[in-house]
């Protein structure tokens with residue numbers, strides 16, 4: 001795939017800086033994600049990838065700069081922030097399914113509590129989504145009864161149930177046994193094909209090559225380079241990216 | 252034995268008074284303590300501060316002093332509870348709420364932060380994520396410590412006897428004073444009555460714990 005900048009920006013980070021105490025985790029980050037674009041974020045552990053992802057729905061606040069989604073600046077708190085978050089889906093490394101709720105309830109909770117949908121309507125849609133990610137027959141179980149790969153697919157369905165404008169994935173396959181990685185990646189590739197706007201922190205190069213429009217390489221809190229996947233993996237321009245790629249390719 | 256039969260009504264009324272003191276105070280303390288715990292984890296600094304102050308103040312004051320204040324002290328600021336029983340319920344619930352708060356708060360802290368983050372990421376506000384995601388999981392883990400708080404409360408009701416409430420302990424002292432020769436029977440009856448409350452609730456709490464266990 002080539003770099004299809006549609007010129008229709010959905011998420012825009014400009015001049016973003018964030019500190020954890022004295023640690024400068026995000027340094028002058030500028031990044032614009034267009035509607036329908038899939039951006040893969042890659043970089044060494046501790047480089048700030050998760051933090052970047054989490055600032056986009058303000059699970060982490062920022063000290064400087066501005067983040068807008070669909071032209072709206074991220075609200076600082078309260079109802080407005082909750083409303084904005086409902087439009088941004090998030091998939092966590094550790095799934096974070098609600099442990100005391102069934103699979104079906106996990107997926108209907110947001111639509112019912114936040115969108116005010118009726119239970120019947122929410123359940124109908126939840127079952128469609130669970131079928132789509134291949135766990136429809138598990139609807140009445142609780143999360144602990146499912147494998148990691150199944151739980152992560154439920155987590156994707158839970159996020160999709162809100163009809164988000166953009167989806168954030170923070171290392172969605174890093175906690176999975178190797179044989180379960182593909183079943184999750186397949187779901188993500190199909191989402192990308194359907195035109196979902198996605199920010200994906202991952203080291204899965206296969207996914208980046210198949211689905212990403214752009215790869216963003218981070219190191220020490222900065223975006224060091226951004227290019228289409230083919231260029232990035234075959235001819236990275238920065239030494240740091242070269243160094244990083246040689247490490248992950250050799251392991 | 253006939254002595255206990257003769258005084259059955261007195262013992263029964265004392266038992267019912269103790270039981271209702273404990274149940275009413277327990278319920279109020281559970282409500283207030285949960286609200287305090289929610290305040291202690293809220294993003295609003297003022298609420299956190301207020302709840303912390305409350306807990307430290309009530310947890311570190313002897314219950315008898317709280318009774319004194321609510322029965323005699325507030326008279327000087329022109330306040331008074333309608334009955335001594337109501338004053339006793341107030342003292343017991345205000346005091347016990349501090350302990351409930353700390354138990355519930357430890358339960359809240361035991362729920363992984365990912366649960367609340369997932370809730371917030373869906374667009375639930377603080378109150379919604381607390382009431383639908385965090386507290387239901389927190390309560391399941393705090394049933395044993397809440398059981399301990401409850402048993403302490405059931406025994407603490409005996410302080411009300413010193414403030415003109417005719418509970419089991421008040422009945423004990425009345426019967427013992429009037430019937431020195433029957434003192435062992437009196438003690439046995441009163442202790443048995445307390446045991447009915449504490450042992451049956453210990454059993455109830457362990458059933459509840461098994462029923463509500465979450466598969467992880």
Ligand SMILES: Nc1ncnc2c1ncn2[C@@H]1O[C@H](COP(=O)(O)OP(=O)(O)O)[C@@H](O)[C@H]1O
Pocket residue numbers: 020023025043044045046047048049050051052
């Ligand atoms: N809540 C936090 N408090 C303090 N430091 C943190 C916190 N979260 C992350 N960090 C630090 O910020 C840096 C970036 O973390 P992170 O965004 O998780 O990196 P990555 O996802 O690229 O591995 C790391 O050094 C990490 O230790």
Ligand SMILES: [Mg+2]
Pocket residue numbers: 049050051171
């Ligand atoms: Mg990370």
